[in-house]
Amino acid sequence: MLVSFVIPCFNAIDKIGRCMASLERLHFDPALYEALFVDDCSTDGTDELIKKTCTQVENWRFIQLERNSGSPSRPRNKGIEEARGKYIYFLDCDDEILPDALNELTRLAEETDACLIRSELLAENGKQRKRMNQMDSWHSALTKKEKIELIIKKQSTVVTSFVKADLLRKHSIRWPEHLRMGEDTVFLATMLAHAEVVEYLASPTFIYFKIPSMTPASTQRYGRRELSDHLEVWSSTQQLLEPLAINYIQVRLNVGLRVSIESLIFKNRGDVNVETFDKFSRFVRTHWAILKKFKYSRRINEVLLSIQSGEYAAFLKLTKPRLLIAGHDLKFIEDATPELSEYFDIRFDKWQGHAIHDEVQSRECLEWAEYIWCEWLLGNAEWYAKHKKPRQRLVVRMHRMELARDHGSNMDLDKVDAVVAVSTYFFERLLEKYPNIPRHKARLMHNYVRVDDYDTTWHPDRLFTLGIIGVLPSRKGYKKALEILKELKKHDVRFNLKVFGKRAEDLAWVAKNPTEMAYFSDCQTYIEENGLQDSVDFVGHVDIKKELARQKVGYVLSVSDPDLDFPGPESFHLAIADGFAGGGVSLVQHWPGAEYIWPENSLGKNQDAVVDEVIKFANEEPSFQTASQLGMSFLRENYNVSKFSVEFNCLFLELI
Structure with missing residues (x-):
């Protein structure tokens, strides 16, 4: 067995197929390599897929950990223990090995007796492929120190290294399992520190897929854990390379530190506490003679200076987008x-x-x-x-x-x-x-709705008081509210209507519109003809969060027209939320889309249904209170401001 692929896997059922397909396309004797798929206790069927496939392909092996480790490091270490090949090639389960990669790598390794080979890669973002990790200044006359320094400076620390298995076993080199970020840097530095012969293959050997996800994954967030890991990685790598007279911080940290600060700005989990900040600040001050020479943007420098000066409050503000x-x-x-x-x-x-x-x-x-x-x-x-x-x-x-x-x-x-x-x-x-x-x-x-900002003071008159929040323009259905009031007064003369918002003559564009003004004139005529003058009260433009309770409103009506043309019916109608949040009940004469926003029991197909519901509640206060509480709970669960702010933040995280 010449080469062992070590491929850690976890919940990758939708992407591991391309990795497997690339292995099948290799221009290499199948008897000379093995593929070790080490599953970290997947829960999406990845393990079953691998297990089934491995029974059909010679020298493909399925290995599963006893329990989930939470990172690829433990599966990779298990792969090192199980590998039978002279060389080990670490490959991620969502990447692809190129068809001629093993021929080129094994040829170079055998010719040079290389302990470790680094190669180029193709980065795929869903739109284009870019060749990366190139080192044009590499040549055979370079010293070992110069080669390692070039790798550290010019290449990203992707996991894909071609390494002698004996190098790892002789020096007990393993992936640091306690790290969740930066483990590849420490592993590479450890191999470089012990390798006698280091080589570079000037051609890509694999395709690295970096396609954005619609849902931000945990690895897309950055906070206390990730920063702590990076601080350890930077210090450990510095110590590993010091015996080779290589200053990692000077050679490479300009990139790592910039990426860390950018992550703190745009991917911040918001949990960097004083203790972690102080560790960061001490690290920066210790190496300030080097760090202050890095060429960064003004934005990054502002954050760096707050860290260097130990200003935690300034740091928190500056690390917000x-x-x-x-x-x-x-x-x-x-x-x-x-x-x-x-x-x-x-x-x-x-x-x-x-x-x-x-x-x-x-x-x-x-x-x-x-x-x-x-x-x-x-x-x-x-x-x-x-x-x-x-x-x-x-x-x-x-x-x-x-x-x-x-x-x-x-x-x-x-x-x-x-x-x-x-x-x-x-x-x-x-x-x-x-x-x-x-x-x-x-x-x-x-x-969103700020439920706790509303006055919900109870008064028995609420059982007989309707409210309509905003009657302009005519599509808001003021006339329908008057018709509902008229029907209710046939059952109990105590019913009345509170109108919140401006009058037609108060809004210039409505006042200048003959059709609109004719509608509201007709509404006034309807009030007078049906003797509703003492039952309709224009409250005006007020603080609705306080006035609903003060005006003893029990029912907020949503009776807008079900217009199917553009712009259409109500898009959300926050007045319904006002009704529930204000300690009352909101009743909706159905308009298209209302069923996707509001509770089913608040929707009525027509005015008669709204009238029947109000009469029921007026006669059964416990039913009214139950409906009001259910509406309040619905708002808290679906439309609270904290949920809105989280969704707002996640949207921008998705767009990074």
């Missing part, structure tokens, strides 16, 4: 600032209108930002899509009104990373209205 929120009306996002500030350093670019803004201010904000969130798909989205830089990530959130405008068609979609809809129905409407938006860029993120 810079988020710019831009738009003309920020009522659906600005209130989440406290929760979002746990993840981001936030600034606002408040526009004066759909396409009116201070361009000087917007350009200053743009220069500062790393992430941009455009609230509303309007002129702000067009402007930022036009001017954003390649290093920045841009997300646009669409509510409802945007579907009646053309900004989505005019926006440069190549510059937009994601477009967010606030409900399932409007997710599809977004793509229907703007076919230029590719589906893979569309996302769903519901609105």
Whole structure:
């Protein structure tokens, strides 16, 4: 047996196939190599797939650990113990070995008696392949020190090394199992420190797949554990290479430190405590004479200086990505600032209108930002899509009104990373209205509700008080609410209606619209003709979180028109959340998409169904209280602000 592949596996059923297929394509005598698939107790069927395949291919072996180790190091060490080949080749289960790789590697190893061979690779990101780990200045006359220094300086520490098994066994070289990050650096440095002959193959031997995942994996996050591992790796590697007169920190750490700081900014888990920060600070101060000479961007240098000076509070602020929120009306996002500030350093670019803004201010904000969130798909989205830089990530959130405008068609979609809809129905409407938006860029993120900010004081009059939050424009269904009130008063004269928001004459564009004004004039006539003057109270524009309880509102009505044209019905209708959060019950006369957002028991097919529900609750207070509590629980579970902020952060993590 000449070569043993050691391939650690864990929950890789959707990607291990390409690794296996590449082994089958090798231009190498199958009798001269073996493939050891070491499974770390997979739970997705990977183990069964490997086991079955290994029974069909000679010299392929399935090995499974007794319990999950949590990293590839233990499976690789098990592979070292089990390997029968003269050489060991470490290959990850989601990568591919190239057809002629073993011929080239074994030929070079046999000709030079190499203990260790490093080669080039092809990096695949789903769009293109890039040749990497090249060392053009390598030549046979280099000393061992010069060769090792070149490898450390020019190559990434990918796991794929071609190494003599005797080197590993003679010096008890093993993968450091306690490390979850940087273990490949320590392993490579240990081999280099003990190898007598080190060689380089100037051609790729494998394909390294680095294709982004839709869901951020644990390895895409960076925090206390990862930083602690890196601090140990950097110090250990420095000590391993010092006997060779190689200063690892000077030769390589400019890359490693930059990547670590960038990870702390853009992948931060947010758990770096004072103790870990102090270790980081001591390390930086110890090697400051070298580190201060590294050429970094101003952004990275700011973080590095905070570490060097031991300023923990400054470090925490500086290691948050810079988020710019831009738009003309920020009522659906600005209130989440406290929760979002746990993840981001936030600034606002408040526009004066759909396409009116201070361009000087917007350009200053743009220069500062790393992430941009455009609230509303309007002129702000067009402007930022036009001017954003390649290093920045841009997300646009669409509510409802945007579907009646053309900004989505005019926006440069190549510059937009994601477009967010606030409900399932409007997710599809977004793509229907703007076919230029590719589906893979569309996302769903519901609105949030601060349930605990509402006054829920109980009063028996709530059982007889209806509320409608916002009656402008006419599609909000004010007339329907009046018709419901009229029917209810046939059962009990105590029923009344509170109207929250502006009157028709208070909003210029409504006041200038003859059709709209005719509708509201008809509503007033209806009130007078049916004797509802004393039962309808215009409360006005108030703090709805307090006034629902103060006005003793028990039922909030959502009776908007089920318009199927653009822009369409309600996209989310936050008034429904107000009703439940304010200690009442929200009742919805069904509009398209409501069933995907609100509890089934709050939906009525028509006005008669809404009337029947109110009468039932008015006669059965316990049923009312139960429905109100269920609605409150529904909000807490589905639309709480903490969940929104986590989803918000995960979206940008996905786009890194």
